[in-house]
Amino acid sequence: MEQRAIAVYRTRTRELQEFNVPVNDRTTIIDALEYIRLNEDPDLMFRQSCHHGACGTCGMAVNGTFVLACTARVTEFADEGPVRVEPLPTMEQIGDLAYDPSDFMREFPDGLTYHRQSEVNPDAETPDGVEQYTRLESCIECGLCVTACPVEESWMGPAALAAIHRQIEKQPEREEELLDLAADPRGAAICTRDFACTRSCPTGVDPGRHIFMLKKKLKKRAKAQQQG
Numbered sequence: 001m002e003q004r005a006i007a008v009y010r011t012r013t014r015e016l017q018e019f020n021v022p023v024n025d026r027t028t029i030i031d032a033l034e035y036i037r038l039n040e041d042p043d044l045m046f047r048q049s050c051h052h053g054a055c056g057t058c059g060m061a062v063n064g065t066f067v068l069a070c071t072a073r074v075t076e077f078a079d080e081g082p083v084r085v086e087p088l089p090t091m092e093q094i095g096d097l098a099y100d101p102s103d104f105m106r107e108f109p110d111g112l113t114y115h116r117q118s119e120v121n122p123d124a125e126t127p128d129g130v131e132q133y134t135r136l137e138s139c140i141e142c143g144l145c146v147t148a149c150p151v152e153e154s155w156m157g158p159a160a161l162a163a164i165h166r167q168i169e170k171q172p173e174r175e176e177e178l179l180d181l182a183a184d185p186r187g188a189a190i191c192t193r194d195f196a197c198t199r200s201c202p203t204g205v206d207p208g209r210h211i212f213m214l215k216k217k218l219k220k221r222a223k224a225q226q227q228g
Contacts, residue, residue, distance in 0.1 A: 001022040001024050002022070002023060002024070003020045003021065003022055004020070004023045004032070004074055004079065005019070005021075005081070005083065006018070006019050006020075006021050006033075006036065006083050006085060007019075007082035007084045007085065008033070008036065008085045008096065009084075009085065009086040009087060009097065010044075010096055011045075011093065011096050016082075016084060016086075017041075019036045019041075021035050022035070023075065025073070026073065027073060027074045027075070028069065028070055028073050029058075029062055029067070029069035029072050029074060029083075030051065030058055030069045032085075033048075033085070044096055045094065045095040045096035045097060045098040046058065046060070046069070046096060046098050047097070047098045047099070048069065050070065051070050052070065052071070053068050053070060053071040053140070053202060053203070054140060055140065056068070056141050056142030057142075058070050058142075059088050059091075059142045059143050059144050059147070060086065060088065060097055061084075061088060061089065061147075062077060062084065062085055062086075063084050064084070066088065066144045066147050066148050066200050067144070067202070068144070069085070087099055088143060088144075089147060090143070090147045091103075091104065091143060101141075104141075104143050104157070104159070107157055107160035108159070108160050108163055109160065109163065109164055109167070109178065109181050111167075112163055112167055113170060113171070114136055114137050115135070115136060115137070116134060116137055116166075116170060117134060117135075118133040118134055118135040120133070120135075121133070137166065138205050139162065139163065139205045140202070140203055142202065143159065144200045144201065144202060145157070145162075145196075145197035145198075145200055145207050146158060146159055146197075147200070148197055148199070149194070150192065151190055151191070151192060153190065155186045155187070155190040156184065156186050156187050158191070158208065158210075159197075159207060161182060161188055161191070161207065161210065161211045161214060162206075162207035162211065164182050164210075164214065165182075165210035165213055165214045166210065168214075168217070175217070179214075179217060179221060182214045182217075182218060183218055188211055188214045188215050189215075189218075191211045191215070193211075193212065194208075195208040197211075
C-alpha cells in the first residue's frame with residue numbers, strides 16, 4: 001500500500017497536523033481517520049456511524065470540498081500535497097472534525113414525515129395488507145448543502161426549505177401552514193439561486209429546485225391574495 005499524507009485540523013493547536021497513512025484505491029477519508037485514531041492519536045475527534053453514506057454524520061471539508069468522509073476516497077484528491085481534512089465551517093465545532101448539529105437541525109419544521117412512495121417499480125404487485133411500497137426520504141440531514149450555500153446572513157437554509165417543499169408534496173392539506181414557514185423573513189426569499197446546495201448534495205435531493213418551487217408557490221399565493 002502507498003503512503004499518503006493526511007493533514008487534519010486540530011482544535012488544541014488550531015492548525016493542521018500531518019500524518020502518514022497507508023492507503024489503496026478503496027481507502028476512504030473515514031478509513032484514514034480511523035487509522036490515525038487507532039495507530040497515531042487516540043484523541044482525534046470526528047463523527048461517523050454508518051460507513052456507507054446513509055447517516056449524514058461525517059460531513060467534512062476535504063481539500064476545500066464538502067463531502068461525506070465515509071464515501072470520499074483518498075485517491076480522489078490530488079497527491080501534489082497532503083490531503084487537508086477540516087471541519088465544516090458553518091457548524092458549531094466540538095473538537096477537531098466533530099461538530100454539534102443542533103442549530104442546523106432546529107431549522108427543520110415540526111411534523112416532518114420521513115417515508116415517501118417508492119418510485120421503483122410503481123406498478124409492482126404488493127403483498128396483502130400493503131397499499132404501496134415506500135422508502136425513506138433521500139435527505140440524510142448531513143448539512144453539506146447549508147455549508148456550501150454562499151448566503152452569509154442567518155437564514156433557514158436549503159435543507160430545511162427543501163424539507164418544507166417535500167412535505168407540501170406529501171401533505172397538500174398543510175400547504176398554507178408550511179408556506180407560512182417558507183415566507184418567514186429568514187426563509188425562501190433569501191435564496192440567491194446559486195444552486196451550490198444542489199451540487200453539494202450527496203444523495204441527489206436537489207434542494208435548489210425545491211426552493212425554486214417554494215418561491216413559485218409563494219408568488220402565486222401572494223398574487224391570489226392581492227386579487228382576492
